[in-house]
Amino acid sequence: MASITQDTAINTGRVSRALIYLFLLLFAFYYLLPFGVMVLNSLKPLDEILSGNMIALPTSWTIEPWLKAWSTAQVGIEPTGLAPYFWNSIKIVVPAVTISTLLGAFNGYVFTKWRFKGDTILFGLMLFSCFIPFQIVLIPMARILGMTGLAGSTGGLIFVHVIYGIGFTTLYFRNYYKAIPNELVMAAQIDGAGFFQIFYRIMLPVSGPIIVVCVIWQFTNIWNDFLFGASFADFDSQPMTVALNNLVSSSTGVKEYNVHFAGAIIAALPTLLVYVIAGRYFVRGLMAGSVKG
Amino acid sequence: MTFLDIKDVSKSYGKVTVLHDINIAVDEGEFLVLVGPSGCGKSTLLNMIAGLEEITAGSMAIKGREMNGVHPSKRNIAMVFQSYALYPNMTVAENISFGLEMHGVPKAERLAAVRDVSGMLQIEPLLERKPSQLSGGQRQRVAMGRALVRNPDVFLFDEPLSNLDAKLRVDMRTEIKKLHHKLGSTIVYVTHDQIEAMTLSTRIAVMNGGHIQQLGTPKEIYDNPANMFVASFMGSPSMNIFPATIREKGSALGVEISVGLGADKKHLKLIDGGKRAKSELHNFINKDVLLGIRPEAITDPDGADRNAQIIELVENVVDVTEPAGSDTYVVSHLGGQEVVARMRADAVVKPGEGAVFALNMDRAVVFDPKTEQRID
Numbered sequence: 104m105a106s107i108t109q110d111t112a113i114n115t116g117r118v119s120r121a122l123i124y125l126f127l128l129l130f131a132f133y134y135l136l137p138f139g140v141m142v143l144n145s146l147k148p149l150d151e152i153l154s155g156n157m158i159a160l161p162t163s164w165t166i167e168p169w170l171k172a173w174s175t176a177q178v179g180i181e182p183t184g185l186a187p188y189f190w191n192s193i194k195i196v197v198p199a200v201t202i203s204t205l206l207g208a209f210n211g212y213v214f215t216k217w218r219f220k221g222d223t224i225l226f227g228l229m230l231f232s233c234f235i236p237f238q239i240v241l242i243p244m245a246r247i248l249g250m251t252g253l254a255g256s257t258g259g260l261i262f263v264h265v266i267y268g269i270g271f272t273t274l275y276f277r278n279y280y281k282a283i284p285n286e287l288v289m290a291a292q293i294d295g296a297g298f299f300q301i302f303y304r305i306m307l308p309v310s311g312p313i314i315v316v317c318v319i320w321q322f323t324n325i326w327n328d329f330l331f332g333a334s335f336a337d338f339d340s341q342p343m344t345v346a347l348n349n350l351v352s353s354s355t356g357v358k359e360y361n362v363h364f365a366g367a368i369i370a371a372l373p374t375l376l377v378y379v380i381a382g383r384y385f386v387r388g389l390m391a392g393s394v395k396g
Numbered sequence: 397m398t399f400l401d402i403k404d405v406s407k408s409y410g411k412v413t414v415l416h417d418i419n420i421a422v423d424e425g426e427f428l429v430l431v432g433p434s435g436c437g438k439s440t441l442l443n444m445i446a447g448l449e450e451i452t453a454g455s456m457a458i459k460g461r462e463m464n465g466v467h468p469s470k471r472n473i474a475m476v477f478q479s480y481a482l483y484p485n486m487t488v489a490e491n492i493s494f495g496l497e498m499h500g501v502p503k504a505e506r507l508a509a510v511r512d513v514s515g516m517l518q519i520e521p522l523l524e525r526k527p528s529q530l531s532g533g534q535r536q537r538v539a540m541g542r543a544l545v546r547n548p549d550v551f552l553f554d555e556p557l558s559n560l561d562a563k564l565r566v567d568m569r570t571e572i573k574k575l576h577h578k579l580g581s582t583i584v585y586v587t588h589d590q591i592e593a594m595t596l597s598t599r600i601a602v603m604n605g606g607h608i609q610q611l612g613t614p615k616e617i618y619d620n621p622a623n624m625f626v627a628s629f630m631g632s633p634s635m636n637i638f639p640a641t642i643r644e645k646g647s648a649l650g651v652e653i654s655v656g657l658g659a660d661k662k663h664l665k666l667i668d669g670g671k672r673a674k675s676e677l678h679n680f681i682n683k684d685v686l687l688g689i690r691p692e693a694i695t696d697p698d699g700a701d702r703n704a705q706i707i708e709l710v711e712n713v714v715d716v717t718e719p720a721g722s723d724t725y726v727v728s729h730l731g732g733q734e735v736v737a738r739m740r741a742d743a744v745v746k747p748g749e750g751a752v753f754a755l756n757m758d759r760a761v762v763f764d765p766k767t768e769q770r771i772d
Contacts, residue, residue: 286481289448290542294495295469304494308485 145169145364152360168361172350172369176362179338179349185366187339188346192326192373194257195342199264200321206265207272207317212306214273215280216288217298226277232270237330248335255337263335264325272317279313280306315381323374343370398457399424399582400445400550405454407440407606414440415606417454422599425580431593432603433629438586439554441603445584446475446552458549469498474543475552478559480535482527482542489514489523492541513545516575533564540575553585557592569595590630594618602626621761624768627688633738636694637763638731640687642666642680649677651687651762653731656713664708666757676772677762685771686763691725693756694737696745700754708755714745728753 144152145168147161174184214226244263245254253259283306291301332342341349347370351363400422407415415437422428430438443449445456447468456463463471474495482491492513493506501509514520517537527535536556543551553572557565573596576583587593593600594614602609602617602625610622621627627635640651648668655662667675693701700707715734718725719741726737726745737753745751762771 284479284481286477286479287483289443289446289468290475290477290481291483291494292448293446293468293473293475294542294546295498296494300498305483305485 141364141368145172145361145368147361149357149359149361168359168365169369171359172362172366176350176359176366177353177356178346179353185343185346185350185369188341188343189369191257191336191340191346192343195260195264195340196322196325196373199261199268199325200318202261203265203268203272203321204314204317206269207274208276208307208310208314209302210269210273211276211278211280212302214277215283216285216301216306226273229270229273232267233274237267241330241334245335254335255340257340259335260331260340260342263331264321264328268321268324271320275313275317275320276310279310283309319377319381322377326374398422399426399459400584401455401457401460402441402445403455403457405441405444405456406452407437407444407449408452413452413606415444418608420601420608420611422582422584424582427576427583427585427596427598429585429587429593429597429600430603431587431590431600431629432609433588436603437606438588438603442475442552442554442584442586445550446473447471469495472546472549473552474546474548474550475554476539476543476556478555480527480539480559482535482538484527487524487526488519488530488538488541491527491538492545495542495546509545510541513541516544517541532560533568536560536564536568540572544575544579549582551581551583553583555587556585558587558589572596591632594630600630602629604629619759620770621688622770624686624688624763627761627763627770631690633691633725633736635688635690636730636733636735637686637688638733638735639684639765640731640762641684642677642682642762644681648672649675649681651685651760653687655710655730657729657732662710664710664755664757665706666760666762667706674772680762680764680771684765686765687731688761688763689735689755690759691736691738693759694735695754695756696739696743697752697754699740699743701756701758704756704758706757708757710753710755711750712753714747714749714751716747717745726751726753 140157143160144157146164146166148163148165148167151161151163172184173186175182176184178185178188210229214222248254248259248262251259251262253262287305288301291305296304326342327344328342329344329348332345333348336342336345347366350366398421400420402418402420402422405415405418406413418441420428430441432438440449444451447463447466451464458471458473483494486494489510492510496506496509510523511520514523517540519534519537519541522530522534522538527538530538536559539556556572557568560568569592576596585592585596597614599611599613600617601611604625610617610626612620617626617630621630621635624637627637638653640653643650643652643663645663645665648665649672650663650665652661652663654660667677695701697709710730712728712730714726714728716727718727722741724739724741724743724745726739726743727734728737728751729735739745763769764771
């Protein structure tokens with residue numbers, strides 16, 4: 104019937120609706136303003152910025168600052184641009200996100216479907232790792248990386264991020280798997296599936312939404328990490344965030360604000376991209392229909 | 397040889413014992429129903445047969461093979477769960493063949509098996525669908541298909557019909573019974589619904605508080621309940637149980653009960669002749685007991701069973717009538733308690749007026765009020 108709709112929003116009059124839109128637009132503008140300023144200034148020549156008008160549209164448009172930030176800008180002591188560091192970050196983030204998500208899924212599976220003595224305490228301890236500030240572990244972590252020979256390498260940074268991520272990813276997956284009926288695991292056991300088969304044939308395929316949540320969370324955190332990158336990376340394994348800092352704080356020559364703006368946007372783009380691509384899958388209920396309904 | 401042998405099986409969680417010394421021997425082709433209220437341990441027992449829960453003490457054997465410590469997949473059993481537990485990421489066909497795949501059956505054989513089973517259950521058009529695209533009844537069929545395809549020694553059903561609506565439940569009940577006739581398979585079936593238990597089973601184990609209260613055929617359980625729990629749990633409306641006193645009258649033994657709300661006493665003959673000699677009721681002469689009599693054994697005089705040996709007529713005041721279409725339930729007072737009688741729909745009874753009730757004393761049972769056990 105046409106009269107039945109899913110729309111449960113409160114019916115509003117024309118005036119209040121206009122007001123709602125007005126406020127929404129106002130807030131959208133307010134939040135987008137800084138980003139807009141960055142984009143505008145990354146697209147104008149340096150002398151236009153130095154002449155004092157940061158809000159105005161560029162009189163002559165240019166993508167020169169972007170190219171410079173990417174490939175030729177002075178980062179630290181080398182004129183390499185941000186490109187090599189961008190790839191450094193990718194080399195850290197992709198394995199670290201993959202490993203920590205998989206380990207989290209595995210932990211969540213064990214914590215919910217294979218209870219053992221002391222599991223709640225162990226889970227509590229893992230959860231606790233979410234609340235330890237980064238700064239506290241810097242020195243012990245440096246020792247461990249030194250002893251294992253991972254110090255100053257991409258592998259070392261991956262290791263650190265995986266360790267730090269497991270607490271969160273385990274929490275996510277445990278809570279998600281808790282809602283999956285144990286009968287599913289029992290049925291699989293009777294069907295003859297083993298411990299690992301149940302994991303990758305039954306549990307992982309229904310984990311879509313929570314994998315997306317985990318990936319977004321982990322990707323954003325690891326990509327944006329500055330502290331570990333600055334502390335544990337060598338020159339040739341420094342991530343994007345550290346390089347951006349070096350670019351902006353280079354003391355030689357004039358401050359090229361337009362290049363800095365372009366660099367900052369480049370540094371932020373991958374996380375934006377992850378949200379845009381993965382966000383769509385965020386709310387899909389893949390569990391629908393496994394049990395009664 | 398006993399097909400499924402459960403011997404002195406107990407289950408404890410820490411200090412709490414949920415099953416006490418369970419003994420059941422199931423023959424091949426039997427349909428055993430475990431029935432009881434929530435928390436009686438029936439599902440736990442089923443899970444122990446499946447190997448999903450460990451046995452604390454005792455032993456379990458299928459086809460003479462000891463099952464303690466054997467993995468569920470190695471027991472050659474199949475289970476249908478209350479929630480169906482279909483794998484949500486797989487199609488119906490994949491769901492059905494998953495167990496075969498795990499047991500290393502070649503693909504061609506798996507396909508043939510899926511075809512056979514889906515034909516038997518009439519779910520061929522659904523094979524490529526995901527569980528989320530199925531109705532409750534269809535999911536139920538797929539879950540049964542997943543069990544059937546394994547061709548197991550024992551089928552285990554854990555309240556498989558409780559998520560279906562009333563009509564579908566009756567249809568599926570018939571279907572399961574047909575399937576059992578056709579395949580002659582051995583089935584252990586858990587339910588809390590006593591009608592399902594009565595209609596499906598060849599034998600029933602009534603459980604309560606971790607004990608088997610009675611194990612027997614549906615007729616034994618219904619007609620000769622071992623104790624008051626079984627008597628009141630099985631049957632709907634449940635058995636009328638009210639106080640009475642055993643009296644000797646000539647060669648016969650009978651009960652004295654109060655009729656209506658007043659102090660009127662009436663003597664009803666219970667047994668005489670040869671039966672009397674064998675009965676333990678001697679020990680209860682002039683003692684208080686509880687008399688149990690099912691609603692359908694209390695009728696209007698015309699509706700009384702013609703083959704009954706002893707019919708006692710009692711005049712009593714009708715409190716309430718509840719016409720149910722096929723029958724009329726008539727509530728009155730006997731032994732100081734409300735008693736439900738089941739009369740023909742066209743019996744003339746009116747609330748507040750008197751009526752004659754015919755009690756079929758052949759079908760009355762007597763319980764010891766102290767032990768709550770039936771007195772033979």
